Amino acid sequence: MVTIKQMAEMLGVSTTTISNVIHGKTKEVSKETVKRVNELIEACEYVPNINARNLAQNKSKIIGLAIKPRQSKYKKTTKDIFINELTSDIEDYVRKNGYYMMLYISEDIYEIINSVSSWNVDGLILMGMSTDDCIMLKQKFKKPMVFIDSYFDNRVVDYVNVGLDDVGGCHDITKYLIENGHKKIAYIADNCEGCDKYRYLGFRNALIESKIMISDQNFILIQSERNKLGASLEDIFNASKHFTALVCASDYYAVLIMNYLMDKGVKIPEDISIVGFDDNIYAQIVRPHLSTVHQDISEKSKVAVEKLFKMIENESLSEKNTILPTTIVIRNSVKKIAGK
Incomplete structure (x- = not known):
């Protein structure tokens, strides 16, 4: 492969000039020289050695x-x-x-x-x-x-x-359910750590503010493992009979549960209301369209x-x-x- 030094010799210019054109530093290089250098770069199919440049700059990029x-x-x-x-x-x-x-x-x-x-x-x-x-x-x-x-x-x-704002987001969507008359509401997630924990806190805060009783039964754990998911969804179906609304920690789980319940003959939202969290493509393509919490990814x-x-x-x-x-x-x- 041709080198910068060889191209400089071919055009009768300095290696600095060739290097400046390659890296877009052309303020002090004439338009004619820039054109000649670029034409030679294309003709020689020159590819800069990025590893060598990064090594010289002590960066991996x-x-x-x-x-x-x-x-x-x-x-x-x-x-x-x-x-x-x-x-x-x-x-x-x-x-x-x-x-x-x-x-x-x-x-x-x-x-x-x-x-x-x-x-x-x-x-x-x-x-x-x-x-x-x-x-x-x-x-x-x-x-x-x-x-x-x-x-x-x-x-x-x-x-x-x-x-x-995981707490605030889940608080607001739960408050929306309460404002629509719901008092028997469950929160569904596959764990109670990190983001899901703080979304649960927002859910819990909204119930407490509205003086709605809350217990361990208001938290439903969904088992996401393939060999446990079917049984877990069946448990959610049975538990859902005791609630009028479900708050899901993600749109994915909201849509998964919606589809399972509808396959069981449950009408949404007529029989039970469901909301999610994220506002991703699932929320927009499922029927009925999912009410949810939007975050800007x-x-x-x-x-x-x-x-x-x-x-x-x-x-x-x-x-x-x-x-x-x-x-x-x-x-x-x-x-x-x-x-x-």
């Missing part, structure tokens, strides 16, 4: 995205529509900044640390991390890190996170990437923990109970 799913979700992590959209948006923003993104998914925090360290990434975006994971990362990984949707206890006092991705690049460039952050707002989207899955 790689951003790592590491996801630590729970064991029950490991095999279908990238099939999750939220993860899929978030990953796609992060990659888009990373690429627009002239970097490359590498994705690593593992249930083992040791594997994650070893892999991203071997990549020599310039920065790291992380999802699904526990407090212990964060402590270990801070001990082992010394480059910029931004967490997404993370809730750590007081053992971690200094970290950068982009999250969501693209904005979440953008803010996370912007924070990371500021840290890479040693710029100060105006805030380390960004909580993005939510809004409720009213569609057709909620019935107004008569007399309310």
Whole structure:
């Protein structure tokens, strides 16, 4: 392959001139020279040695995205529509900044640390991390890190996170049900940790504010494992007979439950109202259309990437923990109970 030095000799210009044109620094290069250099680059099919350039700049130009799913979700992590959209948006923003993104998914925090360290990434975006994971990362990984949707206890006092008003969002959608006359409401999730825990707190707060009795029966756990899902949905069908509305921790579970109940002859929202959280494509294509909590995934991705690049460039952050707002989207899955 032709080198920059050889092209400079062929055109009778300096290697600096060739390098400037290759990297778009053409302010001090004549238009005619720029044209000649570009024509030669095309004719020689010259491809810049990015690795050599990055090595000279002491940068890999790689951003790592590491996801630590729970064991029950490991095999279908990238099939999750939220993860899929978030990953796609992060990659888009990373690429627009002239970097490359590498994705690593593992249930083992040791594997994650070893892999991203071997990549020599310039920065790291992380999802699904526990407090212990964060402590270990801070001990082992010394480059910029931004967490997404993370809730750590007081053992971690200094970290950068982009999250969501999970409490407020679930509070507002539950309040909407109450305003439509519903008092027998259940919350459905596959765990009570992280985001799902705080969404449950929002659900609980709305009931307490309205002086509605709440007990353990108001929380229904859905088993997401393939060999348990059928039985779990049957349990939800039986439990749903005691409620007039269900608040689901995600649109995915809301639509899954809607379809199962309708297959059982349950009419939605005539027999039971259902709402979700996320406002993804599922909410828009299911019938009836799903009322839900909207979050801006693209904005979440953008803010996370912007924070990371500021840290890479040693710029100060105006805030380390960004909580993005939510809004409720009213569609057709909620019935107004008569007399309310």
